[in-house]
Amino acid sequence: MLTGRLYAEEGQHAEAAKAYEHAVEADIAFVPEILPPLLNSYARSQQMEHAEHFMRDILERYHGISPVLALTRLYQQRDGERTAVEFLTSQLRQRPSVRGLMALIDATMDKMEGEARENFLILRDLTKKLLEGQAMYRCSRCGFGAKAHHWQCPSCKNWSTIRPIHGVANE
Numbered sequence: 218m219l220t221g222r223l224y225a226e227e228g229q230h231a232e233a234a235k236a237y238e239h240a241v242e243a244d245i246a247f248v249p250e251i252l253p254p255l256l257n258s259y260a261r262s263q264q265m266e267h268a269e270h271f272m273r274d275i276l277e278r279y280h281g282i283s284p285v286l287a288l289t290r291l292y293q294q295r296d297g298e299r300t301a302v303e304f305l306t307s308q309l310r311q312r313p314s315v316r317g318l319m320a321l322i323d324a325t326m327d328k329m330e331g332e333a334r335e336n337f338l339i340l341r342d343l344t345k346k347l348l349e350g351q352a353m354y355r356c357s358r359c360g361f362g363a364k365a366h367h368w369q370c371p372s373c374k375n376w377s378t379i380r381p382i383h384g385v386a387n388e
């Protein structure tokens with residue numbers, strides 16, 4: 218993870234992407250942390266085709282929502298809204314997720330008009346509130362809940378014990 222960041226700071230984005238890929242292979246639990254910088258490095262080194270293959274492969278082995286959201290954004294930019302929404306809805310049937318629902322509402326919003334749009338705005342607001350109260354990470358030693366990832370648990374001070382929580386309202 219650190220190696221990736223160092224390469225990225227030096228502008229060596231292909232090398233950074235490789236380092237981030239190794240970090241995913243070392244511990245797949247950290248996909249939610251690694252995907253944003255990894256995707257940034259893919260984009261800057263123009264490896265978006267490889268990015269799709271790598272994330273499709275992660276999708277097979279990892280059951281959280283992060284790779285689904287990342288692929289949805291990739292399809293949105295490359296193939297347009299329709300392909301992206303088709304992919305997202307097919308994935309949401311297999312892995313129900315509030316964050317996925319949020320992405321679906323955002324992607325569908327533009328097509329809504331009048332009363333339907335008003336109702337959609339309420340739904341969007343409620344979904345957002347539901348996510349705001351959720352801890353996304355938990356310490357496997359002491360049970361400390363956190364909204365962001367910490368390498369060291371702020372409560373029991375152990376290292377690498379904070380993991381993403383998997384569930385409908387989390388990862």
Ligand SMILES: [Zn+2]
Nearest residue numbers: 356359370373
């Ligand atoms: Zn702890």
